[in-house]
Amino acid sequence: MRILMVEDERALAETVRRGLKNEGFVVDVSRDGVSGLSAATENAYDVILLDLMLPFKNGYDVLKELRQRKIWTPVLMLTAKDGEYDQTDAFDLGADDYLTKPFSFLVLVARIRALIRRGGPARPVVLTLGTLTMDPVNRSVRRGETAISLTAREYGLLHFLMRRHGQIVSKAEILHNVWDPAFEGGDNVVEVYIGYLRRKIDLPFGLHSLTTVRGMGYLLSADRLPAAAGGHPGA
Template sequence: MRVLVVDDDLRMAAALRRGLRAEGIVADVARDGDEALRMVRAAEFDAIVLDVMMAGPDGFETCRRLRADRMWAPIIMLTARDSVYDRVKGLDQGADDYLTKPFSLAELLARLRALARRGPVERPVVLQVGKLRLDPATRQAFRGDAEIELTAREFTLLETFMRRPGQVLTQNQLLEAAWDLAYEQRSNVVEVYMWYLRQKIDKPFGVRSLETVRGVGYRLRKDGGG
């Protein structure tokens, strides 16, 4: 495993590097967010250990930039702050895990192993298909620069499609994604909500992004309707 440690506290960074190397992990150190971005562009890492409290771009901003540059190595954030707000902010910027200081090296190693098993899977913070854009953290949807007001159910359905552009989804798959098992009025509810979605994300813009595949289900075009 090759890990990048990003921390402007050089003593802490050196201690982490020694601990990781003692476990047979190849560990490199970046002193700030800018250096981390340069290093990740130049080499492949299996995971990134990213401190939140840094001078210059902090850990949150560094994480956001990494994901914006489509760098998908798993990220675990380290912080002395343990508020729910900080944890949520880090995860919403694209982090995969969060560890509060002080922590044991054994726990960090276990979390790194778990993250490395997932691999660098593409998982953008903001979903985009063509001109359609969806931000699950802020619950906002856009076509181009125009914001689209969606209900919670409509948002969930659109998110389901945008995570699988071009893939045909059956009514059962859509029901499982947006309705719980206790929901009883399931006969034509998907058809109704597909009509709602089309009225909001397609019709006002003169496009057709949601297609019906007869006898199978529905799909979102890979170009998002242009």
């Protein structure tokens, strides 16, 4: 089994390389994002271990370009960045697993073996709801043939709603899943961003797919017309 490790910390890379070699893996090491992307593009690997903070090209950009080039090798992110949004961004771009430093070598080996057993996906999962589509690889959103530009927060909110489409989700659920746990503001911020989202995914297209269910929360449906919408159009 052949592994590519893209890691600029020489001591860590050498320690992991020696350990994986003893486990029967063949390990190639790249010290920066540019050479790592080149190696991953030109050679066949069973798993790629990819750091986020790299010289010349960060791990997010390397991962994004790999998936854009239709390279579906399983990627395990190795990083000291353990924030919730760091992990969410990595998974949205096509990462298969995420391990924060410092990590247990035994856990790393177990994760690698699990990824090898699972294998690479044939293609990324594009979320579709009626004419609304979201592609996690390039973080693009479209309504039919029209591209929709969203901020990072709007994207995160829509991503959560699309995964829960057809279900009523409360403000509390949205705050818990889309905002940082340390967020200390009121839940009225959810109403504000629901309004922003409606003005981008619904109003220009004469639709009312994102509705308010009074006293309960919000519901995202497929291509609902205003006359047929349930709930109240206001946030």
